[in-house]
Amino acid sequence: MVRVELKGVLKEWEDFRLEISELDVKDGEFLTLLGPSGCGKTTTLRMIAGFEKPEGGEILFDGRRVNDLPPYERGIGIVFQDYALFPHMTVFKNIAFGLEMKRLPRAEIERRVRWALELVGLEGLENRYPEQLSGGQQQRVALARALVVEPDVLLLDEPLSNLDAKIRERLRGEIKRIQRELGITTIYVTHDQEEAMAISDRIAVMNVGHVEQVGKPLELYYRPETEFVARFLGLSNILELKAENGRACLGGLCFDVGREGRVRVFFRPESVYIKPGATAEVLDYELLPGRIRLRLGIGGEVILAERFLDELPFGVEAMPERVDVEVRSFSVLE
Numbered sequence: 001m002v003r004v005e006l007k008g009v010l011k012e013w014e015d016f017r018l019e020i021s022e023l024d025v026k027d028g029e030f031l032t033l034l035g036p037s038g039c040g041k042t043t044t045l046r047m048i049a050g051f052e053k054p055e056g057g058e059i060l061f062d063g064r065r066v067n068d069l070p071p072y073e074r075g076i077g078i079v080f081q082d083y084a085l086f087p088h089m090t091v092f093k094n095i096a097f098g099l100e101m102k103r104l105p106r107a108e109i110e111r112r113v114r115w116a117l118e119l120v121g122l123e124g125l126e127n128r129y130p131e132q133l134s135g136g137q138q139q140r141v142a143l144a145r146a147l148v149v150e151p152d153v154l155l156l157d158e159p160l161s162n163l164d165a166k167i168r169e170r171l172r173g174e175i176k177r178i179q180r181e182l183g184i185t186t187i188y189v190t191h192d193q194e195e196a197m198a199i200s201d202r203i204a205v206m207n208v209g210h211v212e213q214v215g216k217p218l219e220l221y222y223r224p225e226t227e228f229v230a231r232f233l234g235l236s237n238i239l240e241l242k243a244e245n246g247r248a249c250l251g252g253l254c255f256d257v258g259r260e261g262r263v264r265v266f267f268r269p270e271s272v273y274i275k276p277g278a279t280a281e282v283l284d285y286e287l288l289p290g291r292i293r294l295r296l297g298i299g300g301e302v303i304l305a306e307r308f309l310d311e312l313p314f315g316v317e318a319m320p321e322r323v324d325v326e327v328r329s330f331s332v333l334e
C-alpha cells in the first residue's frame with residue numbers, strides 16, 4: 001500500500017494541455033478519475049504507470065519521486081479496457097507471466113497463481129485459452145494477472161467498458177470487494193458516473209485537461225462546486241437568482257444563501273419535495289420505474305422534481321394542476 005501524489009504534473013500535445021496541480025491518493029484508497037471522453041483520464045493514468053512521461057511536475061509514491069522510473073520498477077498492476085491477454089497462453093500461463101519474468105521458484109508461482117485464481121473466482125478454468133472465455137472471465141484473468149505480482153498500486157483503465165450491463169455491475173462489485181480485502185491503493189478510470197459513484201471512496205472529476213473537484217461520491221453529487229460537476233453527475237436544477245438580505249427567491253421558493261447579489265443555486269430533482277398547495281404549476285410529468293419526474297413551472301422558470309411514486313401525497317391519476325414545493329438541500333455554485 002502506498003500513497004500516490006501528483007504535483008503540478010504537466011503534459012502537452014499540439015492541441016491538448018493536461019495539468020494536474022494537485023492530486024493525493026491515500027494509502028489503500030479507491031480513487032476514480034471520472035470525466036467525459038478526451039478530458040485526459042487515460043493520459044493521467046499512463047503517467048502514473050510510467051508509460052507516459054510528464055513534461056513538468058512530480059509523481060510521488062510514498063513521497064518518493066518516480067518520474068524517471070520505468071513501469072516495471074514502480075510496483076504497479078494495470079488492467080486495460082481490452083483485457084490485453086496473451087491469446088496463445090492458457091489462463092494459468094497468462095497469470096503466471098509476470099512471476100516467471102521475475103524468475104520465482106516453480107512452487108511459489110504455482111501457489112501465487114492459485115491464490116489469484118481464487119481471488120477473482122476463476123478456479124477450474126486455468127487450462128482454458130482466452131478465446132474460450134467470456135468477456136467478463138477474460139477481464140477477471142487480467143485482474144488476477146495484475147494482482148498476482150502483489151503490486152503497491154492497482155491501476156484500472158475503463159476495465160468494464162467492453163462488457164454488457166449485468167456483468168459490468170457484478171464485476172464492479174467484485175473489484176470493490178477485492179480492493180477492500182487487499183487494502184490496495186487503487187486508481188480507476190471511467191466515464192460512467194454511476195460506476196464511479198458505486199465503486200469509489202473518492203472521485204476526481206476531470207474536465208478538459210484538469211481536475212475540477214475531488215470528493216466523496218455523495219459530497220460531489222449533492223454539493224458540487226461547479227456547474228460542470230453538477231451536470232456531469234446527474235440531472236440538475238441550476239437557478240440564476242439575485243440574493244437580498246441573504247435570501248434568494250424564485251416565486252415563492254426561497255433559499256437562505258447567506259450572501260448578496262447574483263448567485264447560482266443548485267439542487268437535485270430528488271431534493272424537491274411535493275405537497276398540496278399552489279406555489280408551482282405542474283407542467284407535465286414522466287413515469288420512470290417506481291418513480292415520477294415532474295416539470296414544475298415556478299416564477300417563470302422550470303424546475304425538475306423526482307420522487308418515488310409512493311411518496312406523492314396524491315395518486316398519479318389525481319395529479320393536481322398546482323402543488324407546493326420544498327427544497328430540502330441545495331448548494332451555491334462558484
Ligand SMILES: Nc1ncnc2c1ncn2[C@@H]1O[C@H](COP(=O)(O)OP(=O)(O)OP(=O)(O)O)[C@@H](O)[C@H]1O
Nearest residue numbers: 013014016035036037038039040041042043044191
Ligand atoms: N500520444 C498522443 N499524442 C497526441 N495527443 C494525444 C496522445 N494521447 C492522448 N492525446 C490527446 O490527449 C487528450 C486526452 O486523451 P485521453 O486519452 O487521456 O483522454 P480520456 O479522458 O482518457 O478519454 P477517453 O475516455 O476517450 O479515453 C485527447 O485530446 C487526445 O487526443
